[in-house]
Amino acid sequence: MKIGIISFAHMHAFSYARSIQQIDGVELAGIADDNASRGAKMADTFQTDYYRDVDSLLGTEIDAVIVTSENVHHVDHVIAAAQAGKHVLCEKPLATNIVDAKKMIALCKENGVILQTAFPVRFNTSIIRAKELVEAGKLGRILAMKGTNRGTNPGGWFIDPKKSGGGAVMDHTVHVVDVMRWLMKAEVNEVYAEVDQLISKEKIDDCGILTLEFTNGVFATLDCSWNRNKTYPTWGDVTLEIIGTDGTVSIDAFAQKVNVYSDDKGLAWDFWGDDMDFGLIQDFVTTVMNKQQPSITGEDGMRAVEVAIAAYESAFRKKPINIG
Amino acid sequence: MHHVLILGAGTMGKVHAAAYAEMDDVQVVGIVDSDYERAAKVASPLGAPVFASVDEALSTLDYLNIVDICLPTFMHKEMVFRFAEIGIDIICEKPIARTLEDARGIIDFCREKNVKLFVAHVVRFFPEYKLAKKRIEEGAIGKPAVARTFRGGIFPTGWNDWYADFNYSGGLILDMIIHDFDYLRWMFGEVERVYAKSLLGRNLLRLDYALVTLRFKSGVIAHVEGSWAHEGFTTRYEIAGQKGIIDYDSAQETPLVMKSKKDGKGTGGVAVPESPMKKNPYYLELEHFLSCIERDEEPKVTAEDAYKAVEIAVAALESTQFGKPVALNSEEVHPRV
Numbered sequence: 001m002k003i004g005i006i007s008f009a010h011m012h013a014f015s016y017a018r019s020i021q022q023i024d025g026v027e028l029a030g031i032a033d034d035n036a037s038r039g040a041k042m043a044d045t046f047q048t049d050y051y052r053d054v055d056s057l058l059g060t061e062i063d064a065v066i067v068t069s070e071n072v073h074h075v076d077h078v079i080a081a082a083q084a085g086k087h088v089l090c091e092k093p094l095a096t097n098i099v100d101a102k103k104m105i106a107l108c109k110e111n112g113v114i115l116q117t118a119f120p121v122r123f124n125t126s127i128i129r130a131k132e133l134v135e136a137g138k139l140g141r142i143l144a145m146k147g148t149n150r151g152t153n154p155g156g157w158f159i160d161p162k163k164s165g166g167g168a169v170m171d172h173t174v175h176v177v178d179v180m181r182w183l184m185k186a187e188v189n190e191v192y193a194e195v196d197q198l199i200s201k202e203k204i205d206d207c208g209i210l211t212l213e214f215t216n217g218v219f220a221t222l223d224c225s226w227n228r229n230k231t232y233p234t235w236g237d238v239t240l241e242i243i244g245t246d247g248t249v250s251i252d253a254f255a256q257k258v259n260v261y262s263d264d265k266g267l268a269w270d271f272w273g274d275d276m277d278f279g280l281i282q283d284f285v286t287t288v289m290n291k292q293q294p295s296i297t298g299e300d301g302m303r304a305v306e307v308a309i310a311a312y313e314s315a316f317r318k319k320p321i322n323i324g
Numbered sequence: 325m326h327h328v329l330i331l332g333a334g335t336m337g338k339v340h341a342a343a344y345a346e347m348d349d350v351q352v353v354g355i356v357d358s359d360y361e362r363a364a365k366v367a368s369p370l371g372a373p374v375f376a377s378v379d380e381a382l383s384t385l386d387y388l389n390i391v392d393i394c395l396p397t398f399m400h401k402e403m404v405f406r407f408a409e410i411g412i413d414i415i416c417e418k419p420i421a422r423t424l425e426d427a428r429g430i431i432d433f434c435r436e437k438n439v440k441l442f443v444a445h446v447v448r449f450f451p452e453y454k455l456a457k458k459r460i461e462e463g464a465i466g467k468p469a470v471a472r473t474f475r476g477g478i479f480p481t482g483w484n485d486w487y488a489d490f491n492y493s494g495g496l497i498l499d500m501i502i503h504d505f506d507y508l509r510w511m512f513g514e515v516e517r518v519y520a521k522s523l524l525g526r527n528l529l530r531l532d533y534a535l536v537t538l539r540f541k542s543g544v545i546a547h548v549e550g551s552w553a554h555e556g557f558t559t560r561y562e563i564a565g566q567k568g569i570i571d572y573d574s575a576q577e578t579p580l581v582m583k584s585k586k587d588g589k590g591t592g593g594v595a596v597p598e599s600p601m602k603k604n605p606y607y608l609e610l611e612h613f614l615s616c617i618e619r620d621e622e623p624k625v626t627a628e629d630a631y632k633a634v635e636i637a638v639a640a641l642e643s644t645q646f647g648k649p650v651a652l653n654s655e656e657v658h659p660r661v
Contacts, residue, residue: 143526144523190647194545211537225469229465245528318517
């Protein structure tokens with residue numbers, strides 16, 4: 001099986017490429033990137049071919065592509081791949097608006113290609129274990145959840161709304177919203193958010209706290225702030241607290257770490273848990289090989305985007321927004 | 325010498341009595357509690373008498389200058405009025421009152437009767453909480469942006485299970501995370517609006533959980549989590565600013581852990597953690613209030629601060645009930661929640 005990567009704009013492309021190379025029978029068959037020096041360098045790093053434009057890559061004998069371009073380009077790249085008959089794994093957020101997301105889903109369906117959204121957190125082993133506990137009824141009925149997906153301001157195109165579609169809320173809402181939906185098999189139907197630019201100098205939202213109501217009556221909050229500073233021991237976090245009638249679960253998805261104290265970097269938390277990006281790629285490869293329904297669909301990607309967009313609207317209008 | 329009458333021999337009455345016992349210039353003149361056995365346990369090490377009622381205490385005692393009200397919230401107003409009327413200075417447990425109207429009534433009446441009123445928002449006296457405020461003021465993390473707090477554990481058990489009665493206690497939001505509302509307001513100033521969700525009114529037996537978002541006029545966004553759904557008791561905070569982060573987790577604070585082979589019933593020792601201090605925060609708080617009485621000074625936490633904390637809690641309850649953000653404005657009349 002041959003997979004191409006469209007753009008290394010998003011740094012996740014690096015670990016996806018590495019994951020592809022770890023799977024027997026799967027080949028990283030080419031990289032397309034509008035940034036020639038970045039594309040050529042990555043092609044060299046991963047010993048594959050570089051293509052200047054997306055269509056040249058799509059014209060080759062590849063089975064699937066991973067789209068890791070800037071958020072606003074997902075729509076064009078996914079549609080081009082679909083029209084070329086290539087299956088797609090698209091980086092999150094799936095799109096920066098619902099119209100694009102719907103178009104992407106429709107065109108993938110029309111062209112008979114798989115569209116999977118890249119939500120690697122579903123492949124974090126502690127998250128998977130939590131789902132087992134929930135499904136085994138260990139918590140009784142779920143009543144509330146509290147999540148965080150904090151991070152470091154990534155800079156670059158991420159803080160240019162014309163390319164990213166938004167800041168911290170657009171970047172960090174979708175992972176944990178997806179996990180919450182997945183754990184409960186319920187949809188978000190109301191969003192309230194306090195969003196602001198409180199840390200960086202650039203005009204982009206970098207702090208946000210969302211409050212969500214789900215169709216099953218569960219309420220939740222989610223902190224999506226880019227507020228980990230330079231000397232914080234790691235890039236960020238994914239945490240989830242689940243409150244049930246019979247108990248609670250506290251997940252800290254990257255707590256499997258050792259403390260490294262170096263004179264150069266101060267304290268660093270070095271993660272040794274399972275590689276969730278590898279889990280995601282392995283799952284996508286299996287899905288494509290068996291031509292099955294993806295475990296994380298385009299609709300899943302769109303639902304999460306819908307929450308991020310509602311959060312912006314809520315912050316602007318200072319009131320809860322109904323969705324779904 | 326201060327002559328202090330303690331009302332209530334529950335959790336807080338016991339803690340306050342123990343603090344007074346360490347002070348040279350305080351004599352506990354009595355403990356009032358309808359449960360004689362419980363009160364006797366608290367009173368006997370102090371050599372203080374137990375009274376079954378306030379009436380009995382007042383008809384027996386020759387002199388007292390301070391009453392320390394460690395009773396359930398809904399009883400505060402009646403007791404404050406009773407003692408303010410006869411010119412006794414008042415230390416009152418938080419929250420100052422069950423409703424904003426009662427809180428205002430208490431403050432006005434004490435002023436009218438010219439008695440001092442201290443409300444025991446003890447978190448301001450916890451060294452780990454004071455330290456964060458100090459460091460932030462010194463600029464250690466730059467301008468604050470997002471704050472998160474946690475306070476909670478198991479559902480509390482009190483006299484007549486009063487915590488479980490919303491009309492008596494105001495639940496988790498008014499009774500417990502009011503600590504964090506006061507603390508955050510102390511650091512970040514006035515609150516602009518509040519949005520909250522909780523399990524209140526869902527008919528869950530002895531279970532509550534609340535997630536409250538506060539937006540401060542200064543721009544800071546704060547997330548306050550309160551739980552009576554967990555086990556044990558833990559407090560945490562994290563404040564992220566433009567140039568740094570400061571955080572604390574009481575579960576990580578383990579200066580001393582004792583493990584006894586005898587308590588383990590053959591399954592390994594039961595660990596008993598302690599965080600010993602020469603003066604605990606309750607001692608520091610009461611010592612400060614007494615010093616304010618002696619020197620006729622304003623306390624670090626005023627009755628007006630206590631009112632403001634109730635105002636935030638009431639706004640959170642209103643938000644929970646009506647599903648909308650609630651703007652804070654003292655002039656506005658809030659529906660009773």
